[in-house]
Amino acid sequence: MYPKSILNVIEAFKYLPGIGDKTAERMALYLLNLDKVQTDFMADAIKNLKDNTKRCKVCGNFTSDDICFVCNDPTREKNILCVVEDPKTIIAIEKLGVYHGMYHVLNGLIKTLDGLDPTDIRLDKLIERINNSDFKEIIIAVKPCLEGEMTSLYINNVLKDLNISITRLASGIPMGADMEYVDAITLEKAFDNRKKIS
Numbered sequence: 001m002y003p004k005s006i007l008n009v010i011e012a013f014k015y016l017p018g019i020g021d022k023t024a025e026r027m028a029l030y031l032l033n034l035d036k037v038q039t040d041f042m043a044d045a046i047k048n049l050k051d052n053t054k055r056c057k058v059c060g061n062f063t064s065d066d067i068c069f070v071c072n073d074p075t076r077e078k079n080i081l082c083v084v085e086d087p088k089t090i091i092a093i094e095k096l097g098v099y100h101g102m103y104h105v106l107n108g109l110i111k112t113l114d115g116l117d118p119t120d121i122r123l124d125k126l127i128e129r130i131n132n133s134d135f136k137e138i139i140i141a142v143k144p145c146l147e148g149e150m151t152s153l154y155i156n157n158v159l160k161d162l163n164i165s166i167t168r169l170a171s172g173i174p175m176g177a178d179m180e181y182v183d184a185i186t187l188e189k190a191f192d193n194r195k196k197i198s
């Protein structure tokens with residue numbers, strides 16, 4: 001039987017996805033071999049994660065300030081907006097270095113049109129932002145799956161009377177693939193060959 005100090009860490013690791021009893025035990029015991037500086041760093045990093053990670057007030061990206069690095073950058077193209085389903089996709093696209101417009105993060109995708117509440121996934125914020133800005137193009141960069149299609153159609157329907165070009169990332173991205181796992185070349189191609197849907 002381990003002392004409580006070790007048992008607590010084992011319990012904590014088991015909160016993580018895919019971590020069972022044995023792995024949690026192995027990781028907890030491994031931590032005992034690290035320097036105190038390292039374990040303090042880990043503990044502080046985890047403690048600060050929730051306290052110091054906010055969502056950008058403009059686009060919903062992760063940030064430690066009120067406004068994220070993209071929205072704060074005066075050199076970005078302000079009239080092009082890329083709609084993504086989570087902040088991870090912003091990082092994947094930024095790594096390519098081919099896109100210089102703005103972003104809007106949805107909190108997921110539309111799961112069903114029955115009882116759809118646009119506030120659930122920040123669609124209301126998206127529409128409000130588009131109505132109050134001067135966007136010329138909206139790029140919908142959500143993963144190709146049924147939910148992605150529904151979300152894309154919904155956005156297209158709501159915006160169809162505005163004079164804005166709405167594009168969708170081109171095929172090549174495997175059906176159902178998570179955007180952050182799509183390789184850079186495929187993602188860059190999908191960007192370059194994006195298709196107008198309205």
Ligand SMILES: [Zn+2]
Pocket residue numbers: 056057058059060061067068069070071072
């Ligand atoms: Zn932002």
